[in-house]
């Protein structure tokens with residue numbers, strides 16, 4: 001049975017690799033073919049400068065070419081960790097370390113989960129460094145230093161340790177001590193944890209990495225406050241963030257739940273847009289809030305977690321699954337195997353999730369146009385930010401349908417024009 005388990009997994013693993021690889025190649029060809037015409041794509045003519053278009057195409061091609069190697073490398077690392085021996089050795093090591101603590105601490109399980117996560121995190125360093133310090137650098141986006149980069153990674157690890165250890169303790173405890181219906185209890189714990197994280201992220205975690213400040217005085221501030229008031233958003237929840245410390249890419253987002261909800265505008269965005277465009281971006285983010293998009297995504301995630309845990313509750317007694325990867329059955333081994341092996345199966349849910357995300361983006365754009373009583377500023381903001389961020393003007397439709405959480409610039413602008 002071990003062989004069958006391995007063959008089924010490898011089959012799906014290879015299929016995921018192939019689909020991903022083909023999508024990337026299609027996108028590269030599509031962009032290259034368009035670039036050969038040496039003219040701004042019709043839809044953007046007169047709106048995006050020729051040199052910006054050329055630069056954006058070269059940026060997309062550079063990222064796509066690197067993606068080939070990053071994907072091969074990432075797959076080899078995953079195969080090595082699964083089949084090359086690290087899993088059983090890390091499990092043995094965690095047993096030794098776990099023996100030093102009282103059993104109620106679930107130290108072996110927690111240590112094993114972190115050791116595996118750390119292996120993946122360390123192995124992603126080379127590709128992470130290359131994309132930041134070579135590709136982003138070459139196109140003038142990178143502002144981070146090697147020092148800041150490593151401090152960020154280290155901080156990220158510490159935060160996940162501090163938050164993750166008690167969370168894992170809870171999950172492992174329920175798996176081992178709460179009987180046959182453990183997965184229902186675990187579902188409630190995970191859901192409560194996710195909601196708590198959404199509430200704590202903006203005020204507790206994000207400030208560990210960036211500085212957040214209330215909007216400064218100025219023309220835009222007065223107009224933003226007026227707009228927030230008109231659309232029912234608490235104005236004390238609007239912040240600027242020093243995104244420029246790491247990158248010149250610009251962005252804005254809505255985050256949080258309850259009292260912690262806030263809209264964050266990158267300082268880079270405020271430098272790049274006119275007051276009208278900035279206002280349109282803000283109206284779009286208020287749209288995400290008014291249309292309850294965070295709650296809807298949490299609910300959807302809840303469904304996935306529920307289904308995932310149910311499947312895990314069926315697999316946990318299937319011994320060949322553990323033996324196939326050289327492990328003895330245990331709750332922590334089940335958790336780790338499940339999270340490592342599920343990727344090639346859940347990969348096909350990504351386009352569905354992205355489809356729903358994109359629908360939320362259209363809805364927020366529509367909301368912005370309605371509240372501003374005009375659509376021109378939103379369209380101009382999109383054109384402007386597309387040019388500044390060197391976004392791909394001509395993605396292959398299959399690639400964007402699969403991978404894009406936001407509709408492509410042309411799709412968004414067309415939708416705005418249709419309803420104007």
Ligand SMILES: [Zn+2]
Nearest residue numbers: 284288361364
């Ligand atoms: Zn949005």
